[in-house]
Amino acid sequence: MSESRRWRWSNLYLIAVFAIMYAPIFYLMAYSFNSGGTMHGYDGFTLDWYREVFADTRLLIIVLNTLVIALLSGLLSTVLGVLGALAIHEARRRRTKNALLSFNNVLIVSPDVIIGASFLILFTMIGIRLGFVSVLLAHIAFSVPIVVLMVLPKLQEMSPTLIDAARDLGASRWQVLTGVVLPFIKPGIFAGFFMALTYSLDDFAVTFFVTGNGFSTLSVEIYSRARQGISLSINALSTLIFLFTMLLVAGYYFLTRRSGTGAQAAAGRGGAARGAAKEGTP
Amino acid sequence: MSARSRNLFLVPYTLWIVLFVAAPIALIAYRSLFDVEGALTLDNYARFFTPVYLRMTVSSFWYALLITLFSLLVAYPAAWALTRAKHKQLWLLLIILPTWINLLLKVYAFLGIFGTYGSVNQLLELVGIGTQQILFTDFSFVFVSVYIFIPFMILPIFNALEELNPSLVFAARDLGASAWTTFAKVVFPLTIDGVKAGCQAVFIPALSLFMITRLVAGNRVITLGTAIEQHFLVTQDWGMGSTIAVFLILVMVAIMFAAGQRKGVIR
Amino acid sequence: MKSLIRSFAAILVVALGCLYLTSWLNSSQGYSGANTLTIYNWGDYIDPELLEEFQEETGITVIYQTFDSNEAMMTKIQQGGTTYDVAMPSEYAIDKMKQEGLLLPIDHARLPNLKHIDERFLDLRFDPGNGYSVPYFWGTVGIVYNPELVPDGLVFDSWDDLWDPRLGNGLMLVDGAREVIGFGLNSLGYSLNDTNEAHLQEALAKLQKLTPNVKAIVGDEIKMLLANEEATAGVVWSGDAAEIMDENDKLDYVIPKEGSNVWFDNMVIPRTARNLDGAYRFMDFMLEPEHAARNAEYVGYSTPNKDAVPLLPEEIRSDERFYPPPQLTSRLEVYDNLGKRMLSHYNELFLEFKMHRK
Numbered sequence: 001m002s003e004s005r006r007w008r009w010s011n012l013y014l015i016a017v018f019a020i021m022y023a024p025i026f027y028l029m030a031y032s033f034n035s036g037g038t039m040h041g042y043d044g045f046t047l048d049w050y051r052e053v054f055a056d057t058r059l060l061i062i063v064l065n066t067l068v069i070a071l072l073s074g075l076l077s078t079v080l081g082v083l084g085a086l087a088i089h090e091a092r093r094r095r096t097k098n099a100l101l102s103f104n105n106v107l108i109v110s111p112d113v114i115i116g117a118s119f120l121i122l123f124t125m126i127g128i129r130l131g132f133v134s135v136l137l138a139h140i141a142f143s144v145p146i147v148v149l150m151v152l153p154k155l156q157e158m159s160p161t162l163i164d165a166a167r168d169l170g171a172s173r174w175q176v177l178t179g180v181v182l183p184f185i186k187p188g189i190f191a192g193f194f195m196a197l198t199y200s201l202d203d204f205a206v207t208f209f210v211t212g213n214g215f216s217t218l219s220v221e222i223y224s225r226a227r228q229g230i231s232l233s234i235n236a237l238s239t240l241i242f243l244f245t246m247l248l249v250a251g252y253y254f255l256t257r258r259s260g261t262g263a264q265a266a267a268g269r270g271g272a273a274r275g276a277a278k279e280g281t282p
Numbered sequence: 283m284s285a286r287s288r289n290l291f292l293v294p295y296t297l298w299i300v301l302f303v304a305a306p307i308a309l310i311a312y313r314s315l316f317d318v319e320g321a322l323t324l325d326n327y328a329r330f331f332t333p334v335y336l337r338m339t340v341s342s343f344w345y346a347l348l349i350t351l352f353s354l355l356v357a358y359p360a361a362w363a364l365t366r367a368k369h370k371q372l373w374l375l376l377i378i379l380p381t382w383i384n385l386l387l388k389v390y391a392f393l394g395i396f397g398t399y400g401s402v403n404q405l406l407e408l409v410g411i412g413t414q415q416i417l418f419t420d421f422s423f424v425f426v427s428v429y430i431f432i433p434f435m436i437l438p439i440f441n442a443l444e445e446l447n448p449s450l451v452f453a454a455r456d457l458g459a460s461a462w463t464t465f466a467k468v469v470f471p472l473t474i475d476g477v478k479a480g481c482q483a484v485f486i487p488a489l490s491l492f493m494i495t496r497l498v499a500g501n502r503v504i505t506l507g508t509a510i511e512q513h514f515l516v517t518q519d520w521g522m523g524s525t526i527a528v529f530l531i532l533v534m535v536a537i538m539f540a541a542g543q544r545k546g547v548i549r
Numbered sequence: 550m551k552s553l554i555r556s557f558a559a560i561l562v563v564a565l566g567c568l569y570l571t572s573w574l575n576s577s578q579g580y581s582g583a584n585t586l587t588i589y590n591w592g593d594y595i596d597p598e599l600l601e602e603f604q605e606e607t608g609i610t611v612i613y614q615t616f617d618s619n620e621a622m623m624t625k626i627q628q629g630g631t632t633y634d635v636a637m638p639s640e641y642a643i644d645k646m647k648q649e650g651l652l653l654p655i656d657h658a659r660l661p662n663l664k665h666i667d668e669r670f671l672d673l674r675f676d677p678g679n680g681y682s683v684p685y686f687w688g689t690v691g692i693v694y695n696p697e698l699v700p701d702g703l704v705f706d707s708w709d710d711l712w713d714p715r716l717g718n719g720l721m722l723v724d725g726a727r728e729v730i731g732f733g734l735n736s737l738g739y740s741l742n743d744t745n746e747a748h749l750q751e752a753l754a755k756l757q758k759l760t761p762n763v764k765a766i767v768g769d770e771i772k773m774l775l776a777n778e779e780a781t782a783g784v785v786w787s788g789d790a791a792e793i794m795d796e797n798d799k800l801d802y803v804i805p806k807e808g809s810n811v812w813f814d815n816m817v818i819p820r821t822a823r824n825l826d827g828a829y830r831f832m833d834f835m836l837e838p839e840h841a842a843r844n845a846e847y848v849g850y851s852t853p854n855k856d857a858v859p860l861l862p863e864e865i866r867s868d869e870r871f872y873p874p875p876q877l878t879s880r881l882e883v884y885d886n887l888g889k890r891m892l893s894h895y896n897e898l899f900l901e902f903k904m905h906r907k
Contacts, residue, residue, distance in 0.1 A: 010359075010362070010363035010366055010367075011363065011367065013359055013360065013363050014360060014363040014364065014367060014373070017356065017360045017432075018376070018377075020429065021377070021380050021429070021432065021433075022380065023395065024388045024391035024392055024395060024429075025380060025383055025388065025391070027391045027394060027395055027401070028383075028387055028388075028390075028391045031394075038773075038777075039390070039391070039394045057574060060574065061571055061574050061575060064567045064568075064570055064571040064574070065571060067564075067567050068564050068567045068568050068571065071560055071561075071563060071564035071567070072564050074560070075557060075560055075561060075564070078557075080294055080295065080298055083291050083294050083295050084291075084294075084295035084298070086291040087291035087292040087295045087296075088295075090291060100295075100299070102535075102538070103299045103303050103304070104299075104303075105538065106303050106307065106531070106534075107302070107303055110530075110531070110534070111487065111489075111490035111492075111507055111510070111527075111530065113490065113492060113507060113510050113511050113514065113527075114306075114310065114490075114510065114527045114530070114531075115306070117310075117510075117514045117520070117523065117524075117527075118306030118307070118309050118310050119302075119306060120624070121306075121309050121313070122301075122302075122305055122306055122309060125309075130625070141298070141301075141302035142302075144298055144302075182553060183553075186552070186553060189553065190556075193560075198378070198381070198382060201382060202381060202382060202384075202385075204384070204385065204386065212625050213587075213632055214587065214612050214614055216614075218384070219384050219386070222384050222386060222387060223386055224592055224615050224616075224617060225592070234387070235387075238383060238384065238387050241382075241383075242382075242383060245379065245382050246379070249375050249376075249379060252375075253371070253372055253375060317890075318889035318890050318893055319889060319890065334897055334900060334901050334904070337904055338900070338904060341904070393770070393773075393774075397774075397777065397779055398777075398778070398779050399777065399778070415718070415764075417765075417779070418764055418765040496724060496766075496767060496768060497767070497770060499765075500721075500764060500765020500766055500767055501724060501765065501766035501767065501903050502765070502766075502903070502906075504900060504903050504904050509900065512896060512900070513893075513896075515618065515620050515621055515624070516618065516620050516726070516896060517620075517726075517889070517892050517893045517896045518620055518623075518624070518889065518892075519889065519893040519896075522893065
């Protein structure tokens with residue numbers, strides 16, 4: 001009896017937290033149907049803002065740009081991050097390991113403003129033209145550490161005997177890597193890619209610093225449009241994006257549940273923090 | 283694996299570290315030694331220790347502390363409730379999902395919700411409390427910041443709770459410990475690593491918040507992040523901006539050490 | 550391993566597909582052709598119909614990009630790697646950009662329509678002889694207020710009215726160090742270009758007494774907030790005031806009698822320009838009185854084009870709040886470039902003001 005009551009209380013609390021988490025999002029979505037033109041006073045229902053979104057070629061280009069940057073930076077930073085995690089894992093000396101990890105964590109804890117400003121100085125010095133390439137490089141750069149943090153705990157979980165066994169059976173180094181290590185850490189790799197994607201899609205400050213020449217991503221565009229007074233077409237666009245990500249998440253959830261990797265991937269960010277913590281404790 | 287293969291893994295990763303971590307930090311440190319007119323000087327550091335910046339530092343720390351504390355108070359029970367929910371992985375994804383909606387848009391929504399004629403005030407009016415000033419107060423600033431950081435606090439705590447062996451809790455209860463004693467003596471100490479990770483994930487970014495100090499707090503709260511943004515984008519005093527950045531990097535390193543072991547943190 | 554490679558290949562294919570689609574869209578819109586002109590302007594600061602007409606008339610494809618602060622714009626132009634053909638900075642930025650060699654000189658012979666600009670707005674201190682800039686819009690800094698909410702007797706004809714205790718937390722300020730310190734100085738009878746430390750400290754002390762009345766210090770959101778009646782009064786640029794009053798006609802705008810700032814946004818050709826011919830054609834197109842008038846009507850700012858003013862509707866051109874008579878303009882000052890060190894000092898004073906709690 002008391003057990004079930006507690007259960008209800010905990011669920012009630014969870015529902016309250018969710019209500020607050022989603023309140024501003026639903027607020028935005030509700031006003032995307034407002035014919036009044038502002039997020040202030042509801043005048044009536046309209047789909048005009050959605051029509052405006054689809055008629056705006058520049059906006060569509062920007063959405064595509066954002067996707068390309070997210071996917072490519074996710075892919076490349078995953079490759080780099082997996083290599084990094086392997087490098088850290090294989091490092092023999094504790095000091096090397098700790099030094100590598102500290103460097104890894106610097107970008108994660110640095111405020112976006114600092115990252116953006118320092119990358120701007122950097123790209124200027126190297127002479128990289130601001131635009132697609134500079135944004136892509138910046139996104140790869142700040143996504144690598146999160147991938148490392150996602151992959152490391154999986155590497156740690158792997159028992160050394162597994163590799164020894166494979167070596168004893170005569171597998172080459174390459175075969176051990178592709179046949180044993182990578183399949184084992186696959187959930188970590190996917191989680192890393194997933195997080196890199198999130199970071200890239202979410203980033204505003206860094207992109208704002210390093211973009212130029214007509215290249216723009218969604219968050220930068222939203223920023224400059226929102227500053228001129230909010231156009232509800234931005235609300236409509238975010239509603240569409242939200243629904244799209246909802247679909248992705250649902251799909252991802254059911255796919256990974258089927259293959260049984262959902263738990264690790266979903267516990268993404270938290271798992272990473274914990275994994276790195278483990279790395280530091282002998 | 284042998285030294286040779288290790289070196290191979292290290293090459294691209296080290297290259298990344300040198301280019302995108304070491305070089306930017308070095309550039310920031312180097313920049314902090316120059317004043318606005320490009321002369322080599324330590325003036326920026328002297329300026330940092332004037333009352334203006336010291337007060338700013340103190341207030342940044344104070345607000346970051348408040349934000350971390352409230353996030354923890356909200357997140358711990360939420361994480362606990364999550365571990366007990368059905369379909370918890372799905373719920374967890376749903377906690378991450380709001381972080382994908384552009385931060386600025388959510389903040390603009392809060393402007394509408396908290397405004398003088400916004401939804402909250404309409405509600406207050408309805409229940410007879412009357413219109414309150416919510417926007418541009420310390421309350422709204424802390425509330426929106428906590429709102430933004432909650433997922434980053436929930437996740438590590440959730441993971442720590444998940445790892446907790448439930449039989450330990452049952453054992454404590456069987457031995458006659460009250461619910462509170464069980465929590466204080468068993469559950470909390472065992473999840474302290476998750477709590478620490480979460481606190482770091484919130485505290486450091488909270489020190490350098492800059493967008494919502496203007497939008498939600500109406501610039502009545504000034505953090506070190508605000509000052510950095512101002513110096514880089516408005517006064518173009520990159521030297522002073524870099525000096526504050528150097529200070530923040532030092533704080534960050536100190537926190538990483540103070541937490542006992544070197545812990546990874548999620549921004 | 551196989552599934553890893555498969556997923557990565559799939560992601561790569563999707564990304565490349567998107568990339569191809571983008572470039573196809575870009576070229577179908579003419580964004581990547583050779584005959585393009587990149588304009589770098591403030592957001593929503595031109596009549597889009599004029600852009601279309603310009604494209605039809607000249608066959609040049611316009612790429613319109615926006616910035617939200619002079620500083621952000623300068624940073625982008627300064628560090629190179631960009632190809633803007635025309636930009637619209639404010640006057641103090643032009644002085645700086647000139648000193649740093651970021652601008653190309655303007656050949657007046659290629660701008661026959663320059664003759665339409667009012668002499669009052671030519672040959673100003675920030676750019677003698679208009680060697681590098683052509684006026685685009687101008688305006689002032691003043692107070693927007695809501696007569697229905699304001700306590701009796703306050704008409705804000707003086708900056709001191711802002712200090713009226715009856716306003717009680719009803720004031721919003723624009724987030725600009727020059728603007729706020731500037732009206733602090735003005736209210737004491739000093740110039741808003743004052744660099745005398747005693748005067749600046751006096752202004753700061755006076756501004757800190759204003760704190761109980763200040764509800765918020767915000768950026769561009771001030772337009773939305775004031776139009777939504779979140780505050781009784783606000784210190785804003787006249788252009789913003791026009792937009793606010795367009796949204797909410799209850800509000801009014803005044804320029805206080807002690808004097809204020811007059812600002813100019815100007816067309817310039819950045820060092821990075823590629824399509825010089827297009828840049829001149831565009832600037833001349835915008836100087837055409839008919840086009841300037843339409844642009845002024847759309848944007849709501851004051852045009853410096855004397856032959857465009859008569860083409861404006863009566864209610865706009867006779868509005869003394871936006872086209873103030875000469876006796877009023879004589880009390881307005883242009884911001885001088887005070888140098889980076891002084892600007893930094895202004896900013897620190899402003900930070901100190903923001904941190905002050907009553």
